[in-house]
Amino acid sequence: RIWKANMELPRVLWPAFVAIFVTVVSIMMARRRTMFSQKTKRSPPSPPVAAGVPLLGVLPALLAKGPLHVIRDAHTEMGSVFTVRLLHRKVTFLVGSEVSSHFYQGLESEISQDEVSQFTTPTFGPGVAFDVDFTTRREQFRFFGDAMKPAKLREVEVVNNKMEYFARWGQSGTVDLKQELEQLVTLVASRCLFGEEVRAKMLVEVATHLRELNDGMRLVTILFPHLPIPAHRRRDRARARLGEIFSNIVSARKASYPNSSRHVVDDMLQCLVDSRYKDGRATTETEVVGMLVSALFAGQHTSSSTGTWTGARLLARANAKQLCAAVQEQERILARHGNRLDYEVLQEMDTLHRCVKEVLRLHPPAMMLLRHARQSFTVRTSEGDEYEVPEGRTVASPLVIHNRLPHVFRDPEKYEPDRFGPGIGEDIAGGAFSYTAFGGGRHACIGEAFAYMQIKVIWSHLLRNFEMEMVSPFPETDWNVVMPGPKGKVMVRYNRKRMSAAA
Numbered sequence: 001r002i003w004k005a006n007m008e009l010p011r012v013l014w015p016a017f018v019a020i021f022v023t024v025v026s027i028m029m030a031r032r033r034t035m036f037s038q039k040t041k042r043s044p045p046s047p048p049v050a051a052g053v054p055l056l057g058v059l060p061a062l063l064a065k066g067p068l069h070v071i072r073d074a075h076t077e078m079g080s081v082f083t084v085r086l087l088h089r090k091v092t093f094l095v096g097s098e099v100s101s102h103f104y105q106g107l108e109s110e111i112s113q114d115e116v117s118q119f120t121t122p123t124f125g126p127g128v129a130f131d132v133d134f135t136t137r138r139e140q141f142r143f144f145g146d147a148m149k150p151a152k153l154r155e156v157e158v159v160n161n162k163m164e165y166f167a168r169w170g171q172s173g174t175v176d177l178k179q180e181l182e183q184l185v186t187l188v189a190s191r192c193l194f195g196e197e198v199r200a201k202m203l204v205e206v207a208t209h210l211r212e213l214n215d216g217m218r219l220v221t222i223l224f225p226h227l228p229i230p231a232h233r234r235r236d237r238a239r240a241r242l243g244e245i246f247s248n249i250v251s252a253r254k255a256s257y258p259n260s261s262r263h264v265v266d267d268m269l270q271c272l273v274d275s276r277y278k279d280g281r282a283t284t285e286t287e288v289v290g291m292l293v294s295a296l297f298a299g300q301h302t303s304s305s306t307g308t309w310t311g312a313r314l315l316a317r318a319n320a321k322q323l324c325a326a327v328q329e330q331e332r333i334l335a336r337h338g339n340r341l342d343y344e345v346l347q348e349m350d351t352l353h354r355c356v357k358e359v360l361r362l363h364p365p366a367m368m369l370l371r372h373a374r375q376s377f378t379v380r381t382s383e384g385d386e387y388e389v390p391e392g393r394t395v396a397s398p399l400v401i402h403n404r405l406p407h408v409f410r411d412p413e414k415y416e417p418d419r420f421g422p423g424i425g426e427d428i429a430g431g432a433f434s435y436t437a438f439g440g441g442r443h444a445c446i447g448e449a450f451a452y453m454q455i456k457v458i459w460s461h462l463l464r465n466f467e468m469e470m471v472s473p474f475p476e477t478d479w480n481v482v483m484p485g486p487k488g489k490v491m492v493r494y495n496r497k498r499m500s501a502a503a
Helices: 002-040 059-065 067-078 101-105 114-124 134-152 155-168 177-197 200-215 219-223 230-256 268-274 285-315 317-336 343-347 350-362 448-465
Strands: 081-086 089-094 172-176 368-373 377-380 386-389 394-398 466-470 491-496
Touching: 059 067, 067 081, 067 089, 101 394, 114 219, 114 230, 114 285, 114 368, 134 268, 134 285, 155 177, 155 448, 172 177, 177 200, 177 268, 177 285, 177 448, 200 230, 200 285, 230 268, 230 285, 268 285, 285 317, 285 350, 285 448, 285 466, 317 350, 317 448, 343 448, 350 448, 448 466
Parallel strands: 089 394
Antiparallel strands: 081 089, 172 491, 368 394, 377 386, 466 491
């Protein structure tokens, strides 16, 4: 019986062994097919590269034609995704909303500002912005958000009160609108940031130094932030002097209010002084000064430049219809509110808002936004082409092209505020990220609302109180700096309106 049982055992186990063997072989073959498929599946190609000179890339064309023409030519030739070589760096440009989602919405671990924005450190100073890690910078942005809350309660009043600046204008005359708005915006921004500590005698000096900071942030600065050129030397002197001025203000404020529980000042300066990091650490004087410089630099340039472009566009002969509509809106709204101007009244100024918004489309505060690809990612164009942007690549969103795409904006070179519809919505084609004057997504500018408010208060006052005419040619754009503005003077002849005493 034992022998017979031993003979029966193989007969019972043999089918099980066969089944196991077949299963193992099938799994191994499936794995080999999967591995073979993965190896043979082709990854999307890298974006096409613009023709250039060996080692120098597009640098000769950049010097000969300027950045705008180089980017436009490459976009026309290669489409919405392309790469240019500039010396040792490759930059991949993404043009249009259909390829820009990851640029604006990607996580910091995927696509970052840090690696490509450290050139701003000589301008903003140590310990702030892109001189610190992302976590610290995010906390500093939180300080700004908290600081704007108490200031926002009276920001319209502060800006409107500073319209007394125009009392220095006579009954009639000619002024450089660019210079006038630079000084006015410096006055307003300084008052909102520092309170009464900034005296009028400082304003001309501060405005001059801010202009030198902007002039020192040139395209070459992105590659070589410490290159010993005259613009960088002026930038460094200006930053050192602003540091002295602001350090004195911060020290005086701290000495005046040793007990933070008893002070009554609620401006941005005091909020930054009182701010605490999550670990309980207080902000240092160096950090407060750096944050003040960066806030004043960004706010002053954006508002003064956009305010000047708004004037140049409205006062151009071709835009007489838009100017008339803006003036009539002021007369209608202020008459209804008894010449009262506050935040709610500003919100009713749809025509003026659209005028400013269209200016920002045509003249964005920055030529382009930059990121660093910490991980490779794939983009698909509207034509169905796919490209893989490799890890380590510098990625750019060129606002000067992005905001003028003909398939998104009809007659894109034309100044047409009504393209945004009767309200303040996005009545344009192209979907999300079609309009990116203030960036978008995770890195949208936190000062957008304040900038609109400031510019609208200024031009509400000018439209109600003055008849103006631009007597110089329409200004060209200074493309030599990272934050381009009107080049040269913008001369305006004015006559004060007789019925403006109550305005």
